[in-house]
Amino acid sequence: MGTSFEGHLSPVYAVQRSPYMPKFFLTIGDWTWRLWNEELRAPVITSKYHMSYMTDTCWSPARPGVFFTTKMDGTLDVWDIFYKQHEPTLSMQVHNDGLYSCSIEPQGQLLTTGSVDGSIYLLELSAGLTEMQRNEKSAVTQMFERESKREKNLEARAKELRNKAKQEAAAAKGGGEDEVEAAVPWENKVKEVEEEFWAAIQASDAKE
Numbered sequence: 001m002g003t004s005f006e007g008h009l010s011p012v013y014a015v016q017r018s019p020y021m022p023k024f025f026l027t028i029g030d031w032t033w034r035l036w037n038e039e040l041r042a043p044v045i046t047s048k049y050h051m052s053y054m055t056d057t058c059w060s061p062a063r064p065g066v067f068f069t070t071k072m073d074g075t076l077d078v079w080d081i082f083y084k085q086h087e088p089t090l091s092m093q094v095h096n097d098g099l100y101s102c103s104i105e106p107q108g109q110l111l112t113t114g115s116v117d118g119s120i121y122l123l124e125l126s127a128g129l130t131e132m133q134r135n136e137k138s139a140v141t142q143m144f145e146r147e148s149k150r151e152k153n154l155e156a157r158a159k160e161l162r163n164k165a166k167q168e169a170a171a172a173k174g175g176g177e178d179e180v181e182a183a184v185p186w187e188n189k190v191k192e193v194e195e196e197f198w199a200a201i202q203a204s205d206a207k208e
Contacts, residue, residue: 007034007043014056020064020137024144028057033069033079037148042155044147048086056101062108062130065140070099076113078129081143082136094121 008029017025023038031050034043052073060066065082074095077088095115102113108130111123 003038003041005036005041005043007036007046008032013054016057016059016067018064019059019061021141021144026057026059026067028054028069030054033057035144035147037144037151040148040151040155042151044144044151045085053098055099058102058104058111060104060108060129061106063132064137065133066129068102068104068111070102070113072098072116074099074115076102076111076123080129082133082140085143092123094123095119 005027008027010030012027012029014028015025024044025036025038027034027036027043031053033047033054035045036043050071052071052075054069054071056070058068060068063080063082066078066080069077069079069088071077074093074097076092076094076099078090078092080089083089094113095117098116099113100116102111104111109125111125113121113123115121
């Protein structure tokens with residue numbers, strides 16, 4: 001039986017599993033990339049919204065923390081989340097118009113990208129993007145698992161608060177579930193869950 005994941009605001013143009021951690025996969029749609037764990041229904045990491053539409057992605061087969069994305073402004077972004085998660089390590093203006101696709105050869109040294117006018121560009125990557133860094137695989141795996149744990153805790157706590165709110169509202173008003181659902185301030189609940197989670201993380205770090 002299949003599973004449905006909802007997260008993008010418009011069509012999804014690319015889906016790529018991590019070659020090192022297959023249960024994690026990237027999706028490209030609207031103005032963002034999103035990292036998913038197949039065990040969860042919500043993304044564990046979401047990029048910032050970019051000014052230009054995103055079109056494709058591919059993982060590096062040489063380094064677990066590196067992947068590439070293309071955009072409709074003609075730029076190729078290199079993401080090295082072993083070092084930096086929220087911004088690309090490098091942005092290259094490859095074409096004046098949009099880039100539609102990217103692909104990388106098995107050794108992870110040569111990358112191709114295609115533009116809207118049918119042009120193909122072959123790029124050679126530097127050693128820094130093709131040589132595995134010390135402890136990189138374990139560090140990236142821990143990062144993904146930590147974000148997954150955070151999302152699992154948020155889901156569980158949100159469900160608990162949702163059920164509690166329904167019960168309290170139903171007892172107070174005697175209304176049906178639809179009326180109760182509409183009355184619950186979900187944004188406040190989500191914020192409360194996130195604050196509780198980070199407080200727990202900080203307490204755990206302090207003990208260590």
